[in-house]
Amino acid sequence: MRKKEKVDKTxxxxxxxxxxxxxxxxxxTYTENGKVYSLIYGLADEREKxxxxxxSGKYLPTIGDVVIGMVSxxxxxxxxxxxxxxxxALMHISEYPRRIESSEMAKIMRVGDLAIFKVIDVDQSxxxxxxxxxxxxxxxxxxxxxxxxxxxxxRVIGRAGSMVSLLKDKLDVNIFVGxxxxxxxxxxxxxxxxxxxxxxxxEQEAHTSGLTDRITxxxxxxxHGIYEER
Amino acid sequence: xxFMKNGKRIDDRLPNELRPVKFExxxxxxxxxxxxxxxxxxxxxxxxxxxxxxxxxxxxEANRAIIRYRYNMASFSVEERKRPGPxxxxxxxxxxxxxxxxxxxxxxxxxxxxxxxxxxxxxxDAGTRSAGINAASVALADAGVPMRGLISSCAVGKVDDTVxxxxxxxxxxxxxxxxxxxxxxxxxxxxLLQMDGHLTLxxxxxxxxxxxxxxxxxxxxxxxxxxQKYRGEENE
Numbered sequence: 142m143r144k145k146e147k148v149d150k151t152x153x154x155x156x157x158x159x160x161x162x163x164x165x166x167x168x169x170t171y172t173e174n175g176k177v178y179s180l181i182y183g184l185a186d187e188r189e190k191x192x193x194x195x196x197s198g199k200y201l202p203t204i205g206d207v208v209i210g211m212v213s214x215x216x217x218x219x220x221x222x223x224x225x226x227x228x229x230a231l232m233h234i235s236e237y238p239r240r241i242e243s244s245e246m247a248k249i250m251r252v253g254d255l256a257i258f259k260v261i262d263v264d265q266s267x268x269x270x271x272x273x274x275x276x277x278x279x280x281x282x283x284x285x286x287x288x289x290x291x292x293x294x295x296r297v298i299g300r301a302g303s304m305v306s307l308l309k310d311k312l313d314v315n316i317f318v319g320x321x322x323x324x325x326x327x328x329x330x331x332x333x334x335x336x337x338x339x340x341x342x343x344e345q346e347a348h349t350s351g352l353t354d355r356i357t358x359x360x361x362x363x364x365h366g367i368y369e370e371r
Numbered sequence: 372x373x374f375m376k377n378g379k380r381i382d383d384r385l386p387n388e389l390r391p392v393k394f395e396x397x398x399x400x401x402x403x404x405x406x407x408x409x410x411x412x413x414x415x416x417x418x419x420x421x422x423x424x425x426x427x428x429x430x431x432e433a434n435r436a437i438i439r440y441r442y443n444m445a446s447f448s449v450e451e452r453k454r455p456g457p458x459x460x461x462x463x464x465x466x467x468x469x470x471x472x473x474x475x476x477x478x479x480x481x482x483x484x485x486x487x488x489x490x491x492x493x494x495x496d497a498g499t500r501s502a503g504i505n506a507a508s509v510a511l512a513d514a515g516v517p518m519r520g521l522i523s524s525c526a527v528g529k530v531d532d533t534v535x536x537x538x539x540x541x542x543x544x545x546x547x548x549x550x551x552x553x554x555x556x557x558x559x560x561x562x563l564l565q566m567d568g569h570l571t572l573x574x575x576x577x578x579x580x581x582x583x584x585x586x587x588x589x590x591x592x593x594x595x596x597x598x599q600k601y602r603g604e605e606n607e
Contacts, residue, residue, distance in 0.1 A: 152598045155475070155512055156520025156557045171477075171519065178557075180477065180519070182512040182597055196601065197404065198515025199422055201480075227422040227484045266433060266482050292515070348601055 150184035150194070159191045169193030184348065196348065200226045200291035200321045202269055206260040209286060209323035210271065212250045217243055220250055222258065222271055225288060225321045230269035232258065238276055255281040255325070257317065284315070284327030287337050289344040291322035296347040297340060303353060304343065311360045312336050335363055372545045374530035381542070382411075386535040389525065389585055394505075394596035396513050404514025406596075408506040411539060412496035417506035419514040422484035436481035440469035442503055444492040464500045471504050471524065471553040471563035477517040486516060497543035498526045504553050504563070509593050513600070521593050522562060524553035525585035527578040529570060534578045536585045548574075552582045556590040559583075 153159065159170060160177040167190040171180045179185065183193040202208065202224065210222035210230060219231040234246060241249065250256060257279045262270040273279070289297060297318055298305055305316050314328030314336050326336045339356055346352055374381055384390070390411030399405035402418035409415075425431035442464040446455045457465075468490070476486065488511070490503035501524035508522040528538045530546035543549050548568030554561045570578060 152601055154521060154594050154597045155518040156555070157594075169517075173519075178519070180517045181515060183515075195515050197513060199403070199481075227424060227481060229424075 150186055152183075152196075153179040153185045153193060154182050155179055157185075159185055159187070159193075165189075165191045167192035169195060195292045197290060197292060200224070201267075202226060202228075202230070202260045202263055202321070204260055204263055206320040207274055208258055208260060208271075208321040209255055209281070209317070209319035209325055210258050210321075212252050212254045212256070214252060215246050215250075220246065222256075224258075224269070224271075225291070225323055226269075228267045228269055230258070230260070230271050232271040232273075236261075236270075236272040237278065238273065249278070250280055255286055255323075257281070257319070257325075281325055281327075284325055285333055285337070287324050287326065287340055289322045289324060289340060291320065293344045293347040294318060294320060294322055296352065297324065297343050299353060304356065307353065307357060307360075308336055308339060311357070311364070335360065338363070372541070374542060374546065375533055380530070380535060380539075382539055384537075386533055387581060387584065389537045389588060390539070392589065392592055394509060394592055396509055396596050396600040402510070402514075404510040404512070404516070406506040406509040406513060408502050408509075410498060410502040410505070411537070412494060413492070413499055413502045414494035415499065415502040415506050416491050416493060417503065417510040418489045418491075419486065419507070419510040419516065420489075421486040421514070422481035422516075423487070425483065425485040431483050431485070434482050435478040436476075436484045436486050438469055438473050438476060438478070438486050438488070440465050440472065440488045440490070440507070442468055442490045442492070442500065444495060444499070448492045448495045448499075464503075467563055467565065468500055468504050468507065468553075472507055472511070472522050474560070474562055475519045475522055475555055476511070477519070480517055486511070486514075495540075497538050497540045497549075498551065501525050501551050501553065505589055505593060509596060512597055520555040520557050521590060522553050523556050523586040523589040523593060524551065524563065525582055525589055526551040527582040527585070529568065529574060529578070534570075534574055534581060536581050548578075550575075550578055550582070552579070552586070554583065554586050556583075556587050 157179040163172045163175045166177045183195045210224040213223045214221035218234045222230045224230045258271040259274045261272045312332040314332045317325040393409040395407040398407045404419040407416045488507045492499045504524040529548040530542045550566040553563035
């Protein structure tokens with residue numbers, strides 16, 4: 142009944158039996174009566190442990206994640222930050238590198254500003270606390286930010302950063318990928334545009350193999366203005 | 372009305388045969404997950420949003436997500452124009468459908484949030500609540516919601532003293548009984564069971580077994596549809 146297909150990873154749906162060995166259960170699975178089942182719709186990765194890599198879903202932060210957030214509100218002592226998750230995050234005024242007054246907060250980051258943050262705390266009720274990354278607040282004043290599903294972030298980065306390196310190499314842009322699926326691209330307008338196109342394509346084809354080669358070809362074709370209708 | 376002729380039903384099916392069913396996953400761009408289902412002449416679309424922040428705030432739960440389910444019939448879904456908006460029937464169906472799907476969702480992963488499910492009946496021909504649950508379940512998986520399994524649903528009933536699977540409109544309206552059920556096929560847990568009409572105990576047991584075989588077939592189709600969404604793109 143459950144045929145295994147020869148894609149590089151098996152597509153599974155919630156409730157699919159993955160293993161009879163409960164000790165192998167990892168993320169995206171659950172165990173019942175000593176058996177491991179899939180908890181989500183995704184790709185089963187069966188090496189030492191069995192985990193299921195999601196194909197969709199909402200970003201949930203974990204401590205240490207570096208994300209791109211957008212200020213959505215300023216309260217007396219906190220910036221409220223949207224991090225593309227079901228939960229709003231907060232950065233407390235005291236996390237700012239130097240001591241500031243409440244009235245100065247809007248000078249540093251206004252509503253609508255984007256910046257790079259680090260997640261420093263997530264509690265049981267999903268209260269999320271942020272701090273500037275590496276002690277220095279980086280507000281993004283130039284370039285553009287695109288949203289992709291957080292599940293595609295590993296593909297955008299590539300193995301050991303190969304995909305990001307490829308984009309930086311072929312195009313004259315700086316790229317920063319947040320764990321929450323927000324990607325900052327900064328460079329010349331035409332290059333930024335092409336980078337956005339390439340990233341959208343990576344997102345769409347994230348589950349296929351040979352993607353790096355196709356993106357290389359895509360960038361070269363686009364750069365030489367050759368358009369091939371597929 | 373005569374329903375059974377030479378062991379065949381009014382639409383030429385056998386008593387234990389489902390109508391043709393088609394699932395399509397990810398049909399809506401804006402929703403987090405979606406599914407379109409054609410179940411015989413039923414046409415149903417389901418959209419899932421979330422987990423997301425709860426509005427109004429007083430509905431939120433501190434330690435888990437809440438599930439909201441809206442079943443709605445389009446005014447053009449039935450022969451005589453239906454007055455739009457919720458009515459007694461659709462409020463009841465929303466409630467029982469939510470309770471049919473709720474037990475498999477892992478709500479504790481998403482405190483203070485909501486998962487909203489919208490089921491729109493575009494065309495109705497008996498068994499819309501089942502079709503809606505089937506679509507909603509696939510749409511939830513498509514949205515990446517963690518679940519212990521998929522919920523599958525179908526109806527059984529009785530016409531001309533014969534227990535039959537998956538009634539059409541005529542069989543439902545003029546038959547002797549109609550009984551929709553929903554279940555997690557893997558565990559065998561039944562999450563919805565309603566009955567309209569009369570069945571003897573023996574008939575009930577026979578009907579329940581028949582419904583389970585129907586749900587098992589639906590479950591296979593749901594699974595196949597989800598897998599096809601990604602495999603289809605690969606074979607471009």
